[in-house]
Amino acid sequence: MRAGTTDEPGVTVDRLCRATISRLPPASRPLLDPADLRPGILHLGLGAFHRAHQAVFTEAAIAARGGDWGIVAVAPRNRPLVDALTAQDGLFSVASRDQAETDIRVVGALHGVRHAPSDPGAVVALLADPAIRVVTLTVTEKAYRLDPATGQLQLDAALRAELTRHTPPASVPALLALGLSARARADAGPLAVVSCDNLPANGRQLASMARQALTLAEPPAVDWVTSHVRFPSTMVDRIVPATTPETLATVRSALGLTDEAAVAAEPYRQWVIEDDFPAGRPAWEAAGAVLTDDAGPYERLKLRALNGVHSTLAYLGALAGCRTIDQALALPGASAMVSMLLRDDIAASLTPPAGVSVAEYGQSVLDRFANPATGHRTRQVAMDGSQKLPQRLVHMVADRRSAGELPQWGALALAAWMRFVCGQADDGRALPLDDPLADEIRHRLAAAERTPAGVVTALLGLESVFPASLRHDAELADLLTQWLTTLARHGVRDTLAGMGVT
Numbered sequence: 001m002r003a004g005t006t007d008e009p010g011v012t013v014d015r016l017c018r019a020t021i022s023r024l025p026p027a028s029r030p031l032l033d034p035a036d037l038r039p040g041i042l043h044l045g046l047g048a049f050h051r052a053h054q055a056v057f058t059e060a061a062i063a064a065r066g067g068d069w070g071i072v073a074v075a076p077r078n079r080p081l082v083d084a085l086t087a088q089d090g091l092f093s094v095a096s097r098d099q100a101e102t103d104i105r106v107v108g109a110l111h112g113v114r115h116a117p118s119d120p121g122a123v124v125a126l127l128a129d130p131a132i133r134v135v136t137l138t139v140t141e142k143a144y145r146l147d148p149a150t151g152q153l154q155l156d157a158a159l160r161a162e163l164t165r166h167t168p169p170a171s172v173p174a175l176l177a178l179g180l181s182a183r184a185r186a187d188a189g190p191l192a193v194v195s196c197d198n199l200p201a202n203g204r205q206l207a208s209m210a211r212q213a214l215t216l217a218e219p220p221a222v223d224w225v226t227s228h229v230r231f232p233s234t235m236v237d238r239i240v241p242a243t244t245p246e247t248l249a250t251v252r253s254a255l256g257l258t259d260e261a262a263v264a265a266e267p268y269r270q271w272v273i274e275d276d277f278p279a280g281r282p283a284w285e286a287a288g289a290v291l292t293d294d295a296g297p298y299e300r301l302k303l304r305a306l307n308g309v310h311s312t313l314a315y316l317g318a319l320a321g322c323r324t325i326d327q328a329l330a331l332p333g334a335s336a337m338v339s340m341l342l343r344d345d346i347a348a349s350l351t352p353p354a355g356v357s358v359a360e361y362g363q364s365v366l367d368r369f370a371n372p373a374t375g376h377r378t379r380q381v382a383m384d385g386s387q388k389l390p391q392r393l394v395h396m397v398a399d400r401r402s403a404g405e406l407p408q409w410g411a412l413a414l415a416a417w418m419r420f421v422c423g424q425a426d427d428g429r430a431l432p433l434d435d436p437l438a439d440e441i442r443h444r445l446a447a448a449e450r451t452p453a454g455v456v457t458a459l460l461g462l463e464s465v466f467p468a469s470l471r472h473d474a475e476l477a478d479l480l481t482q483w484l485t486t487l488a489r490h491g492v493r494d495t496l497a498g499m500g501v502t
């Protein structure tokens with residue numbers, strides 16, 4: 001047992017680890033002991049989302065049906081988290097919170113953790129290890145390095161040097177390409193590589209990224225990968241905000257142990273997975289996952305009706321000075337606005353999975369967003385907008401334009417993003433621009449006329465965000481300009497307050 005951090009002066013709280021499991025309240029104990037796990041899954045991206053999502057499903061699946069599916073989880077950056085999980089024997093807790101209660105449970109799905117920058121060779125070797133039969137990824141949209149407009153791998157000098165083995169692999173495309181080449185060389189058996197990021201057709205995109213990266217790294221491996229590696233698409237869903245000191249304190253007082261890798265999440269979770277695993281998989285269906293032939297309809301519904309609305313509330317809320325998503329949704333008129341966005345624009349743009357009503361799904365999403373216990377910050381959801389907007393809002397707007405419609409609320413959402421990236425909230429406070437395209441966005445805005453029409457022209461010209469059909473759409477540009485003018489003149493609060501309930 002290790003000594004933990006100090007809770008109050010003079011009081012040392014012991015650390016969560018295998019030796020302290022017996023001190024946990026029975027309802028909080030893990031379903032599995034990490035010492036009993038044998039590895040089968042390699043996961044890239046050890047963030048809060050993975051811990052509260054795939055790790056939870058996998059633990060429940062192994063507990064229900066067995067199998068050698070322990071997870072070896074790789075952190076692409078975060079060294080303190082790797083150290084914390086190592087000290088805790090891979091154990092961490094998930095605090096599921098709704099308005100009424102917080103339910104805390106320790107998860108025992110991690111067989112081991114690795115820090116990629118400290119030992120990239122170990123990650124490559126794991127990808128070539130026959131024991132690893134499934135690889136999952138939660139690395140965020142930007143880590144795929146794919147141009148959303150062309151689907152091309154965005155090769156800069158650093159990535160080229162990694163792929164040609166002049167520098168150690170650090171990026172996801174390089175780790176994957178070198179790992180898959182090593183697996184091909186070792187003929188180490190088939191594999192499923194599963195994207196769990198919020199990208200449309202995420203399996204197809206991951207396959208394309210891997211193929212493009214391999215073509216540079218080791219062309220002869222491409223054929224082996226084509227015949228041995230599958231890339232099923234998935235739809236992942238659980239709202240998991242970044243861990244805060246308050247999360248750690250809540251967990252510490254409930255468990256009586258320190259857990260520096262704890263995460264808080266909403267109780268809801270969903271995972272829809274294309275069932276295409278050439279070397280087997282955990283019985284995730286026993287943990288509530290939906291196995292299907294085609295995750296596409298679920299993915300589109302979720303990206304547009306959940307993430308699209310989330311981003312809309314994030315930009316409107318951040319401009320109005322709201323710290324969290326539930327506060328943004330509580331602004332007078334906000335719920336009416338997003339309900340109209342869901343009904344008039346989003347529902348009209350897609351065919352939901354059989355038996356699912358977009359209206360009911362949309363309402364359940366709004367109920368989840370209203371949960372104040374989640375505490376998801378508007379600025380966290382707002383980050384990386386250039387990578388998120390295409391699949392969340394822009395494709396929907398393009399579909400409505402192709403159908404001859406002018407989506408009012410979708411245009412308001414895009415105008416809110418445009419005002420957000422200009423960098424000032426309605427009360428004049430600075431807003432951070434945390435986005436891989438920040439330089440290009442700033443450059444375009446600096447060169448533009450600082451009028452609503454000038455801002456719209458500058459931003460609508462972003463080729464990797466807007467398809468050509470929208471870049472040259474004068475009617476849409478006019479509508480965006482009108483909304484931007486309204487937002488600039490009245491601010492978000494008054495703009496939303498002026499919206500009647502339908």
Ligand code: CS2
Pocket residue numbers: 198236237238239240306307310311380381382388
């Ligand atoms: C959010 C998502 O941060 C964001 O951009 O929209 O992380 C969202 O919480 C999840 O996709 C919910 O499943």
